[in-house]
Amino acid sequence: MSTRILELRRDILNQNDETARALRARFRAADVLALNLVSSPGTGKTAFLEKTLRELVERGVPVAALVGDLETDNDARRLAASGAPVRQINTHGRCHLEAAWVESHLDGWSLSDLDYLFVENVGNLVCPSSYDLGEAVRVVLLSVTEGEDKPLKYPGMFNSSDVAVITKWDLAGPCEFDEAAARANIEAVRPGLRVLATSAKTGFGMDEWLAFLAERRRLGPDFLSAAARSSEPM
């Protein structure tokens, strides 16, 4: 890449980091746990988030979600059926969410009334890894249908995440999913990363996921996420 491109890219990322830090301070002041869900297209982020929202709403936990896509508001409509407030962010061709778009879509929401704010990123295992959204927890999802090698091929995304969620567990058999290999590959690129296996369809693993969420909320805002660490000014 030319120097000009590298400089411009650094400017954009610095600007995004600044907005992300302001968002993080705002989430912290409001005592809301913000989570950024990242994965390939088709990993099942929306089904997983839909199940999560339903479970939380059922328990009376106040929760909201933003959902990013290049086009369509299919996902926002689908998620809103959970009863939680949901807003769509359309990127119109852009391959990731940026902190400023998250910020502009929070207007009118009272963050301090929420326990959790989920942000579903654009389906893309590359570009969203560079954009901190002010989240406390970055969640990388990996489906059993995608192949066990994805952590090795997309190390940036796994490296910048705070927990890995394996999705579509109900299909592990038909897909001949090699769990040990997948876990070893995650461990190779991000030693110690917590890994949860789930199925939004059967509900498998959702209790462990909900317990993880409650635990992370209890840990409070001083338990810094990987994204927060990397976007601190040098």
Add this chain to the structure above:
Amino acid sequence: MSTRILELRRDILNQNDETARALRARFRAADVLALNLVSSPGTGKTAFLEKTLRELVERGVPVAALVGDLETDNDARRLAASGAPVRQINTHGRCHLEAAWVESHLDGWSLSDLDYLFVENVGNLVCPSSYDLGEAVRVVLLSVTEGEDKPLKYPGMFNSSDVAVITKWDLAGPCEFDEAAARANIEAVRPGLRVLATSAKTGFGMDEWLAFLAERRRLGPDFLSAAARSSEPM
């Protein structure tokens, strides 16, 4: 996006288009059909390409492949087992292939001895759509595990492709894949796009795919691809 970013992006794309046009002329002079395979991570591009190379090598058809990944040369090693010449392009964090990288990886290959040159792009349904690689045919792959809505959410990729290949057909049952919905969604964003259903595992649909390849080679270089059309200078 700021004017500066838009201008820079246009410069990069113009430069890429220029290299792509030179590559296209070179492929045409060598009478080799170049194909650019694009999809999400985990759609099964490598398994599909591996099966394709094996079938062609078995029939004595001269073929070679370039394979793009952020990191690892797993795919090149896997594909080389077919007996075809294969080279890995590592993008080291970049989210797409560019024409210049294709060009620099052709050194020492005699293109005129080849019938087909396959280029497997980085797994990403967004960014690679903007980068013409000089291909005659852009192949977008969509697996039955990803959900039928992907064409609507990633219209840029489907719009710039010349054929859509549905992969992992053997999993259509367990995934409750709705073929009619997927085809309708493809038709909605790219009317008339040819759609083939395949399974690299069972071999289903591979004969139709190989017939498509032979047919496109017979049509010759004047049958312009969507990428060629879009990168012609205004």
